[in-house]
Amino acid sequence: MCNIFVSQDPATYAGESRAVRLHGHCTSIRLEAAFWRVLERIAVAEGTSVARFLAALHDEVMERRGEVGNFASLLRVTCLHWLENQDRHAEEVAARVPEAA
Structure with missing residues (x-):
């Protein structure tokens, strides 16, 4: 059942x-x-x-919430969120870039 998980390289979770x-x-x-x-x-x-x-993520969280709390946990969840929403992220990044005239 868990072979795909237990067979991963230990370096990935070091x-x-x-x-x-x-x-x-x-x-x-x-x-x-x-x-x-x-x-x-x-x-x-x-x-x-x-x-x-x-630094930008930290600053934006500070601005929005006044504190960051557990930054390492925020980073882990940020990674998961990005992996699950890469298309949405790409759209948001594209919307930030002004189109060439």
């Missing part, structure tokens, strides 16, 4: 810490390697780096 600068402060975020790969794909789709995407 924890990986990365240093990120948020509001001028350096912090460390620890996520599973698979989530970092999805964040890299999101950043490419956004036309930015992972660091800039994370």
Whole structure:
């Protein structure tokens, strides 16, 4: 039943810490390697780096909610949301880019 899940490479769920600068402060975020790969794909789709995407996401959540709470959990759920809604995300990104005259 679970062969597809138990046969995955352990490197995909190994924890990986990365240093990120948020509001001028350096912090460390620890996520599973698979989530970092999805964040890299999101950043490419956004036309930015992972660091800039994370900073923008953090800033937008702060602006909307006043606090971020568990940022690592937010990032994991962001990855899942993006994987489930890639078409919608692509439409939103395309809508941000002004058409050439």
